[in-house]
Amino acid sequence: PAHFSGTSIDIAISMPESTERAELVVKNEAGSVIFRKLISNDTKEYNWQGEDTAGEIAESGTYQFFVETFKKDASQGETEMAAYQKVKEVQFEEGQYSIIFSGGLVADPKTISAVRD
Structure with a gap:
């Protein structure tokens, strides 16, 4: 999960080679789908700008x-994807x-699987 508060979030995308069609799905804290988009099978990263399916900007909150x-x-x-945000402190x-x-999310370092530049 990642916290959205107006700053875009980078999502690392991976899927099986046998995939014929793929959709990126964003869910809010309640588990409701707020965004769904067809993506190409060779997509490796997606920069989510916080938009919902209607094209409006989502509320601040934690998203998966x-x-x-x-x-x-x-x-x-569905397979959960890794999300990347800048570390503030x-x-x-x-x-x-x-x-x-x-974005304001506070995490225990034990839950972090990767750090990148």
Whole structure:
């Protein structure tokens, strides 16, 4: 998940080679789909600007990103994608580190799977 508060979010995309069709799916904290977009099978990254399906800017909040793949028009399921945001700061309080992202999300470093420039 990533926190959106007006700053775009980079999403790393991966899918099986056998995918015939793929859609990027964005869900809000309640699990409701707020954005769905057809993407090409060779898409490796998508920069989500915070838009919803109606073209409006989504509310500030935490969102999850999935790719739903299809074969012969049948869904093969959704896979959660990794989202990247800039690190604003790292804090050390009461013997614990916390990572604060530009969107305001606070994360335990143990939940971070990658850091990139």
